[in-house]
Structures are given as C-alpha cells and as structure tokens.
Amino acid sequence: MNAKPxxxxxxxxxxxxxxxxxxxxxxxVLLVQRDEEPFINHLSLPGGFLHKREKSSEAALRVLKxxxxxxxxxxxxxxxxxxxKRDPRGQIITVAxxxxxxxxxxxxxxxxxxxxxxxxxxxxxxxxxxxxxxxYAVKRMRTKLGYSNxxxxxxxxxxxxxxxxxxxxxxxxxxxxxxxxxxxIMSLGIIEPTNQKLTGQKHRPALLYKFKKxxxxxxxxxxx
Amino acid sequence: MNAKPxxxxxxxxxxxxxxxxxxxxxxxVLLVQRDEEPFINHLSLPGGFLHKREKSSEAALRVLKxxxxxxxxxxxxxxxxxxxKRDPRGQIITVAxxxxxxxxxxxxxxxxxxxxxxxxxxxxxxxxxxxxxxxYAVKRMRTKLGYSNxxxxxxxxxxxxxxxxxxxxxxxxxxxxxxxxxxxIMSLGIIEPTNQKLTGQKHRPALLYKFKKxxxxxxxxxxx
Numbered sequence: 511m512n513a514k515p516x517x518x519x520x521x522x523x524x525x526x527x528x529x530x531x532x533x534x535x536x537x538x539v540l541l542v543q544r545d546e547e548p549f550i551n552h553l554s555l556p557g558g559f560l561h562k563r564e565k566s567s568e569a570a571l572r573v574l575k576x577x578x579x580x581x582x583x584x585x586x587x588x589x590x591x592x593x594x595k596r597d598p599r600g601q602i603i604t605v606a607x608x609x610x611x612x613x614x615x616x617x618x619x620x621x622x623x624x625x626x627x628x629x630x631x632x633x634x635x636x637x638x639x640x641x642x643x644x645x646y647a648v649k650r651m652r653t654k655l656g657y658s659n660x661x662x663x664x665x666x667x668x669x670x671x672x673x674x675x676x677x678x679x680x681x682x683x684x685x686x687x688x689x690x691x692x693x694x695i696m697s698l699g700i701i702e703p704t705n706q707k708l709t710g711q712k713h714r715p716a717l718l719y720k721f722k723k724x725x726x727x728x729x730x731x732x733x734x
Numbered sequence: 735m736n737a738k739p740x741x742x743x744x745x746x747x748x749x750x751x752x753x754x755x756x757x758x759x760x761x762x763v764l765l766v767q768r769d770e771e772p773f774i775n776h777l778s779l780p781g782g783f784l785h786k787r788e789k790s791s792e793a794a795l796r797v798l799k800x801x802x803x804x805x806x807x808x809x810x811x812x813x814x815x816x817x818x819k820r821d822p823r824g825q826i827i828t829v830a831x832x833x834x835x836x837x838x839x840x841x842x843x844x845x846x847x848x849x850x851x852x853x854x855x856x857x858x859x860x861x862x863x864x865x866x867x868x869x870y871a872v873k874r875m876r877t878k879l880g881y882s883n884x885x886x887x888x889x890x891x892x893x894x895x896x897x898x899x900x901x902x903x904x905x906x907x908x909x910x911x912x913x914x915x916x917x918x919i920m921s922l923g924i925i926e927p928t929n930q931k932l933t934g935q936k937h938r939p940a941l942l943y944k945f946k947k948x949x950x951x952x953x954x955x956x957x958x
Contacts, residue, residue, distance in 0.1 A: 514746070519784045522738070523745045523816075523827060560743045562825065563818045590814045590829045592747075594787045601786065603747060605814045605827075732956070 519594075519601045525569040526557030526640065528588065528608040528647035529578050531616055532664050536629050537680050539644060540578055540616065541636070543624040548598045549637030553626060555644070557604065566605035574609055579619045584663035584726055585609035588647055596639045604638075608647040610663035655681050657732045659700045662721040670708050670716040674701070686734075698729055743818075743825045749793040750781035750864065752812065752832040752871035753802050755840055756888050760853050761904050763868060764802055764840065765860070767848040772822045773861030777850060779868070781828065790829035798833055803843045808887035808950055809833035812871055820863045828862075832871040834887035879905050881956045883924045886945035894932050894940040898925070902957075922953055 529540035541553040556577035560569050567587065574580050585607050592603035619625055630648060634641055654660050661677045675691050695701060702722055707715035753764035765777040780801035784793050791811065798804050809831050816827035843849055854872060858865055878884050885901045899915050919925060926946055931939035 514783075517785050519747065519786045519788065521745045521747045521784065523743065523747070559738075560745065560816075560825075561741050562743045564743065565818065566814065566816045566827070587813060589811060590790065592784075592790045592829065594789065601784075603790070603829075605816065 522600065522602045523560040523566070524557050524602060524604045525560060525566050525573060526555040526604050526606050526643060527570050527573045527578075527585065528555055528606065528644055529574070529580075529611055530608065530630075530647070530651060530664070531611045531613045531627065532677055532680050533613040533627070535676060535680055537631075537648075538627050539630050539633060540611075540619065541626045541628060541633070542577060543626070544637055545624065552635070552637040553633075554637035555606075555640045560605075567607070569605075570607040570609070577619070577625075578609075578611065578616065579622075580609075580611050580615050583609050583611045583615070584660055586726070588643070588650060591639055591643060593639065604643075606643045606647070608651060610651070610660060612664055612666050614666055652681055652683075656734055657729050659721060659723060659727045659729065662724055665721075668704060668706060668708075668718040668720055670718060671695070672716065674719070694733060698731075698733065700727070700729070746824065746826045747784040747790070748781050748826060748828045749784060749790050749797060750779040750828050750830050750867060751794050751797045751802075751809070752779055752830065752868055753798070753804075753835055754832065754854075754871070754875060754888070755835045755837045755851065756901055756904050757837040757851070759900060759904055761855075761872075762851050763854050763857060764835075764843065765850045765852060765857070766801060767850070768861055769848065776859070776861040777857075778861035779830075779864045784829075791831070793829075794831040794833070801843070801849075802833070802835065802840065803846075804833075804835050804839050807833050807835045807839070808884055810950070812867070812874060815863055815867060817863065828867075830867045830871070832875060834875070834884060836888055836890050838890055876905055876907075880958055881953050883945060883947060883951045883953065886948055889945075892928060892930060892932075892942040892944055894942060895919070896940065898943070918957060922955075922957065924951070924953070 531538050542556050544550055544552050544554050556573050558573055570585055588606040588608045590603060590605045594601050620627060664677050671692055679685055700722060701719045704718050704720055706718045708718055709715045755762050766780050768774055768776050768778050780797050782797055794809055812830040812832045814827060814829045818825050844851060888901050895916055903909055924946060925943045928942050928944055930942045932942055933939045
C-alpha cells in the first residue's frame with residue numbers, strides 16, 4: 511500500500527468469541543484470565559489478533575480450537591466493536607463472534623489453568639468492553655433461538671425432550687409450558703425420536719431424540 | 735504500540751454504506767462511480783477509510799452526510815466483511831452499514847456527478863465484494879421490516895396507508911392483502927392519523943398518517 515494520509519486510523523483487528531454453554535440449569539460463558547497488560551489478571555472473553563491472510567471467521571475457529579478446545583460447533587459473527595477508547599493500546603477493533611457448545615465438550619478446557627466457566631448472570635467487570643459484548647451476545651442468542659434450530663449446538667447428540675426444554679428455559683430466562691412446547695417443537699420437524707432411551711435416572715426411562723440437521727437452519731415459522 | 739509479531743495482519747478498515755430508497759415502486763440503492771484504482775470507473779457502495787479516533791458508526795454517518803447528503807436517517811451496522819482477498823490493495827476489512835432514506839431526501843445527491851440511484855435488482859458487477867454486501871443488506875432489511883417500525887425511514891413525514899403498503903410490498907417483493915395489512919398495522923399502534931389529507935391526486939383525497947416515533951423501535955409482535 512502507498513503511504514496513507516495522516517488522518518486515517520492505525521488499526522489492529524482482533525476476534526473475541528463468546529462461548530456459551532448450559533450446565534446446572536444455568537447459562538454459562540467461557541472466560542480466560544489475562545496474563546498480561548492491559549487488564550492483567552482480569553477475566554476476558556477468549557480472543558486474539560487477526561493473522562495475515564486470515565478471515566475473522568477463521569480467527570474465531572482458531573480461538574475456539576486453541577482456547578476452548580472445541581471444533582464443529584455453531585459460531586456466527588455477532589457485531590464489530592470499535593470504540594477508539596475500548597483498548598488502551600490503540601485503535602483496536604474487534605469482530606466479535608458467539609458460539610454454542612454442549613457442556614460435555616468443555617471437559618478438557620475446564621482443567622486448563624486460567625480458564626473459568628461461569629454463570630453469565632454473575633459475570634461482570636470483564637476486561638475491555640467485554641461486558642458489553644457478552645450482553646449483546648445474550649440478546650442475539652435469545653432471538654436466534656426463536657427462529658432457528660440453533661439449540662442443536664448446546665445439546666449432546668442424543669437428548670430427551672426435558673433436556674431440550676431446559677435449554678429453551680435457561681436461555682429465555684423463564685419456564686415454558688411443557689405441553690405447548692412439545693407440540694410446537696414436534697410440529698416444526700427439526701428433531702426426531704431415536705430408538706434409544708435414557709436410563710439410570712430416578713424417573714422412568716425417557717425417549718432420546720436427535721436433531722435432523724447438525725447445521726444452522728432458519729425455521730419457516732418462529733417457535734414463539 | 736510495541737512492534738508487532740510478523741504473523742499479525744496489517745489491517746486497514748473502511749466503512750461502506752448500503753443506502754436504500756424506494757422510488758417508482760422499486761427498491762433502489764445509491765451508488766458512486768469510483769474515480770481511482772482499483773476498480774476505476776466501476777460503481778460501488780459509498781464508503782471511506784476509518785479516521786483516527788472515529789467509530790465505524792461515526793464513519794457511516796460521515797459517509798451519509800458527505801456522499802448521500804443526508805442526516806437523521808435510520809442506519810445500522812450490517813456485518814463486517816474481511817476476506818483477505820476482497821481488496822487488491824491489502825488486508826482491508828470493511829464494517830458495512832445500511833441506511834434507509836426517503837426518496838425526497840436524495841434530490842440533491844441525484845444531481846451530483848458520478849452518482850447513480852438504481853434498481854437493486856439490476857445492480858451487479860459492483861467494485862470489490864459490494865454485490866455480496868448489497869445482497870446481505872437486502873435480506874437484513876426484509877427481516878427487519880417484519881419486527882420493527884423501520885419503514886418510517888423510507889417514507890416522508892406524512893404518508894397515506896397506500897404509500898406505507900407500497901413500502902412493504904416493494905421490500906418483501908410480493909403484494910400484501912390490503913385489508914389485513916391495514917388491520918395489522920393499526921393494531922400495532924406505531925402510526926397515527928393526522929388531520930390532513932393528500933389532495934391533487936386522481937383518486938379521492940386520502941388521509942395522511944405519521945409514525946408515532948421517528949427512531950428505531952422493535953415491535954412486541956411480528957407484523958407477519
């Protein structure tokens with residue numbers, strides 16, 4: 511590139527990823543403790559600088575692989591945060607993503623030092639503008655749940671209808687009527703029963719279901 | 735900033751704005767002809783490089799003011815396009831916005847040299863990845879129309895119900911039932927009648943309406 515005029519910004523770009531999971535009937539987020547300035551020792555969203563010849567979506571997958579140790583989960587661009595004051599090091603814009611991960615895929619990262627998986631409700635005081643990014647992601651995910659099959663990415667491959675309902679209740683933040691929920695979900699045709707049952711619980715064995723597609727699909731009519 | 739490692743991208747950031755309007759019952763977009771390489775003489779979305787200490791939302795307002803000659807219209811961040819191959823000059827990411835402008839506000843820019851306001855359907859072969867950005871914006875706008883009052887930003891201050899219906903039909907790309915549409919719109923409580931009528935038309939004078947709010951508001955229930 512030619513020398514650029516002085517009024518143009520000197521930019522660096524990062525990607526930060528909001529990794530959601532559900533555990534103990536609670537919406538949780540993966541956080542990492544920063545080991546350098548700025549915001550040393552603060553919790554932050556996992557992220558990193560954009561590499562040469564890399565798209566932000568590729569950077570997000572890299573962050574998911576390196577910092578959350580997961581692959582093949584739903585992730586999507588959320589929003590770009592670019593307040594020039596958001597990072598004391600300079601004009602650093604972040605293309606934020608969010609991802610949905612079943613809790614059983616986070617077992618290995620849970621053991622990592624400097625990593626926390628904590629309740630979204632109890633999370634504040636994150637580094638940079640990461641509180642704002644997290645809030646934005648919660649809203650987007652709530653909306654998305656209503657018009658897509660995206661819950662597939664929060665559940666194990668096989669799940670009961672109670673587990674599916676729990677995902678909806680936890681994200682929406684309120685109970686849903688069991689009968690209406692089941693009727694609606696079945697009418698959408700996005701899940702199907704298997705011939706297996708969940709046993710070893712205190713209740714009677716419950717039929718296990720699976721999503722027909724393990725890729726993001728928008729529904730023809732909204733769920734609520 | 736300290737010298738950065740060699741594998742990190744050298745980034746520049748731009749903002750491109752998809753400026754939609756409706757005219758002759760057609761969805762149109764504002765385009766500018768490029769006067770320099772790359773893509774010299776090609777049509778492109780209006781845009782520009784991010785300035786020092788500027789947010790992308792401020793850059794978008796600057797582009798709207800300088801290149802579309804409009805202020806106080808609805809604009810919103812659309813998506814960040816960052817394929818490293820999208821710009822031959824280097825790794826230039828663009829934070830794209832879209833804006834909705836009533837046709838009567840585009841009178842002055844229409845006279846400007848190197849500016850076109852043309853049918854979205856007939857638009858292709860734009861510079862860079864602007865075809866892709868335009869397509870993305872059309873989809874977003876269509877969705878948005880269904881759950882917000884955003885049509886306010888495509889209409890003059892006072893309008894007839896026929897004009898409002900036309901906005902919906904043009905964006906959705908199909909006719910809507912007049913009676914159901916009127917019932918639905920009135921039940922949402924987002925517009926109200928004035929005591930003025932549109933005269934001088936070949937039909938009998940039609941009552942003029944206005945939006946209660948000239949700021950973006952999401953509806954409690956979707957329109958369709």
